[in-house]
Amino acid sequence: MTSTDIAESTTTGVHVSGLTKSFKSPQGPVHAVRGIDLRIDVGETVALLGPNGAGKSTTIDMVLGLTKPDAGRIELFGRAPADAIAAGSVGGMLQVGGVIPDLNVRELLDMMASLYPNPLGVTEVVELCRIDDLVGRKTTKLSGGQTQRLRFAIALIANPDLLILDEPTVAMDVEARRQFWTTMRQFATRGKTVIFATHYLEEADEYADRIILMARGSVVADGPATEIKAHVGLRTIRATLPGADVAALATLPGVTNVDTRGEAVILNCSDSDTALRALLPAYPTARDIEVTGAGLEEAFLQLTGDETEEAA
Numbered sequence: 304m305t306s307t308d309i310a311e312s313t314t315t316g317v318h319v320s321g322l323t324k325s326f327k328s329p330q331g332p333v334h335a336v337r338g339i340d341l342r343i344d345v346g347e348t349v350a351l352l353g354p355n356g357a358g359k360s361t362t363i364d365m366v367l368g369l370t371k372p373d374a375g376r377i378e379l380f381g382r383a384p385a386d387a388i389a390a391g392s393v394g395g396m397l398q399v400g401g402v403i404p405d406l407n408v409r410e411l412l413d414m415m416a417s418l419y420p421n422p423l424g425v426t427e428v429v430e431l432c433r434i435d436d437l438v439g440r441k442t443t444k445l446s447g448g449q450t451q452r453l454r455f456a457i458a459l460i461a462n463p464d465l466l467i468l469d470e471p472t473v474a475m476d477v478e479a480r481r482q483f484w485t486t487m488r489q490f491a492t493r494g495k496t497v498i499f500a501t502h503y504l505e506e507a508d509e510y511a512d513r514i515i516l517m518a519r520g521s522v523v524a525d526g527p528a529t530e531i532k533a534h535v536g537l538r539t540i541r542a543t544l545p546g547a548d549v550a551a552l553a554t555l556p557g558v559t560n561v562d563t564r565g566e567a568v569i570l571n572c573s574d575s576d577t578a579l580r581a582l583l584p585a586y587p588t589a590r591d592i593e594v595t596g597a598g599l600e601e602a603f604l605q606l607t608g609d610e611t612e613e614a615a
């Protein structure tokens with residue numbers, strides 16, 4: 304290794320180039336991942352966001368060495384994935400898969416810890432993941448959300464430098480979800496690199512330094528949440544306004560698009576302050592007015608396009 308290789312390997316955690324994967328299906332090939340390039344720095348927390356079938360899990364499975372790419376290269380901390388994984392540098396939490404039965408939670412964690420060179424202590428992981436109440440329970444007797452918490456603990460036990468989580472909060476209730484993200488952030492502040500796949504726009508917005516938006520096997524946007532939001536209208540005004548004239552509303556200053564849901568109107572705005580100032584005098588009967596920010600949902604829908612194009 305030359306000194307430049309070393310310099311690169313200390314800053315680049317995940318380097319993916321030209322990554323491609325198709326699956327056979329009776330209807331012909333499914334192009335799950337169509338040649339993606341990514342560079343994720345050590346210490347970054349990145350959300351992989353995208354609709355069903357975007358290729359998130361396929362990408363994650365290839366990075367974890369579970370699916371063989373048709374083409375492309377993957378390096379984790381400057382090493383081949385198999386080497387990084389064997390060294391315990393990678394912890395994964397997959398979208399599917401169970402936990403080993405016939406063991407209780409502590410026994411399973413002890414066993415997993417014994418597989419790695421520098422594991423975290425089981426007690427530390429139990430504390431971090433707040434599963435003290437579960438340690439004596441059989442792994443098969445856990446609820447869906449409890450199983451998710453255990454799987455998170457298993458992903459952490461190797462004390463990995465890279466944590467890859469595929470829809471980690473599925474099946475968790477609001478409280479478990481909040482605790483999960485607190486733990487994830489705590490772990491990330493130890494200089495860890497984290498990649499998580501999610502459908503939850505708020506989660507990506509709130510917990511990731513950067514969002515990689517995937518659709519139909521490609522990366523359609525990559526940047527901080529604020530940058531992705533800037534692609535489209537920034538705020539939405541909702542109001543109850545029976546019998547509203549949609550065409551007239553669309554001409555209000557600051558309004559880019561108008562939609563209706565029953566008696567409610569939804570105004571997408573490039574400038575919601577201006578739009579609201581114009582709306583109220585023109586429509587004094589408007590009520591239940593809400594202005595919401597976080598236009599990520601909008602950005603998501605616009606950037607990922609019409610999902611009915613999927614088959615093409």
Ligand SMILES: Nc1ncnc2c1ncn2[C@@H]1O[C@H](COP(=O)(O)OP(=O)(O)OP(=O)(O)O)[C@@H](O)[C@H]1O
Binds near residue numbers: 326328334360361
């Ligand atoms: N083993 C497989 N055999 C055939 N097709 C597959 C296989 N795995 C994935 N696919 C297809 O590849 C595409 C991408 O799937 P993938 O699971 O990567 O999407 P995803 O972004 O993780 O979606 P979700 O949000 O639903 O988890 C989909 O069209 C899916 O049907």
Ligand SMILES: [Mg+2]
Binds near residue numbers: 360
């Ligand atoms: Mg998936």
